[in-house]
Amino acid sequence: MYPNLYYAFRDLLGLELPFLKIFQTFGFFVAIAFLAGAYILTRELKRREQLGMLTGIPEKIVTGLPASQGEIIGNAVVGFLLGYKILGIFFNWDTASQDLQGFVFSSQGSLFAGILLAAAMGGYKYYSKKKTAKAKPEEHTVLVMPHQRVPDIIVMAAIAGLLGAKIFHNLENWNDFVQDPVGALLSFSGLTFYGGLIVATIVILSYAKKRKINIRALIDSAAPALMLAYAIGRMGCHFSGDGDWGIYNSAYTIDTNTGHTLKMAPANFNDAIQKNAAFFQQQYPSIDRIPHAAFEKPAALGFLPDWLFAYGYPHNVIKEGVQLAGCEGQYCKVLPMAVYPTPLYEILGCLVLFFVLWAIRKKIKIPGVLFGIYLILNGIERFFIEKIRVDTRYDIFGYHPTQAEIISTLLVIGGIVLITIYRKSNAASNKLS
Template sequence: MHDFITWWQHLPYDMNPIIFSVGPVAIRWYGTMYIIAFAIVWLLSKYRIATEKLPFDKSFPGDALTWAMGGVLIGGRLGYILFYGFEWFLQDPIGTLLPFNFGNGTCAFAGITGMSFHGGLIGVALALWLFTRKHKVDFLKTVDLFIPALPLGYTFGRLGNFINGELYGRVTTSAIGMYFPAAPTVALRHPSQLYEAFFEGIVLFIILWSIRKKAPWPGFLSGLYLIGYGTVRFFIEFYREPDAQLGFVFLNFSMGQVLCFLMIAAGIGILVWSKRRAAGAVASENKK
């Protein structure tokens, strides 16, 4: 048992964020996890269309997720700059926005560092809103198509964070803690990435996937997801190390907790609005 605990606590030191390299190009687990996440959402959404007789054609998930992928990358990066790194942006706007390092007369690809879940969520919502307007389909029905599969895809994103050794938790004396090489002190810390992968990913997926066929109106699953994710993430943030450049932004709450509170409020708002919208549509149909 002692050997297992030792292995577990030092596991982050044994993980390599790079799968393999081809010359100067490195294929990383983090980016690969994003691809896996979108593939899972795509496959499960196609399964829903095929088995639940939803009003979408077979090519719809791929087309919509192509827009959503752009929303994740743009929204996630801009959200990180706005919520977590605005001072860095003011100091170096171009260097912050572009994934390149400029120095000594050279230009090197540095990758996309710093992504905000909440920014990515906003980006996806805007991208799908534009997509549905262009294709003249219902926005809430479109989002609800993907929502039940989203947490399972998100699980792999958090595993990518874990392999990267980032977004680690606060110091703990519990044996479940781990030593993270990038942490500012050598101390056991909560593997908060794994907590998020399990509760925000697997548990929330089981709940939403189980009730997907019982959703009473369009927008119900979307509102429930926002409330569920926001609530779980809010409490897990108590185990996650606040961003060093921000610390606690309001009382003893981190920026993540403030954003989760707004997320919960948005979820409640969507539930109320979408229910009234659905009731209005039924009343309008009955008058015909």
């Protein structure tokens, strides 16, 4: 596993670049997911604009204005934060390199670097606007197309998605949140995808309505982008080892000396648990009720590696497990028993579903139906992966679903309802015409 990009470059390329410790692997893949989603969304919006399904709206803009106090102060504040923290890391490298995440969320930094960068960015805004300022500012009317609003949509999706993901995760793990609310809110781990999706959807639809963007064409354009972004985001979960893995596969164990996956007779699962009882007692109220399911790699798939079926996530970013022999540093833990690498399954599954949506997007003629199909596919995928994932379960009339199972079921139902409504409304429109 690669907790941050320093470990990835060291292991894959043999390069030791300490400054890369700043960049968390999970955050890196989330950024790539947003960029990929933005690219696909932009392409689809442009295509639908050419088909006449989306149109722009005229907006008035004023050119030739000097920089306002708000713009200068805003740039200066951003510059101060970047200088105080990012440049502060280099000015305090001996301290910061020990725990970069802790340094970023502490009060430590470089006041000198903060003031310097604040002055530079505030001054740059002032002088760059001064160059284009006119004695008499001019007002223009421009036609703004939906695809030109993608940067705004992505920024809103990122902020709203992060807040929603944090809120839903902490609601799902309320006891952990109560014990350490500050740590739970500021940690890089602990994000619930559906929470982010729900909150971001509400915010973006409100924005689209305000900007008079055709909602049905917008959500159809977003369907493939969302599926691809989710697949890439799960790469961050897998390659960082953020704890978003499955239950134990009792047909395998882990060699804690090397971190490698080894086959084991399922009957020996309890004996193996007892060998690492101290770890499991911290994780579960009773080590007699540890969730597990045995599934050995089929002989017909003998060419596939064992870690595709069971994995120990050595060097995981959340530092969970037992000590790896001979390892020194922050990230030296490996799970003592092999788990199902569910993020890997979701990566593969959602990439396939992305290509399915991409292949049928031009064949679906009724606006809104493609998004309904996305909801159904996404809900089914997540519902079944939950069967081998570790998640908090609720007690609802004798059933014990996870939060994701509840939401994924609602997504499937919602997708069916959307498709039904949009098909009926399309049929009614055709009759009237």
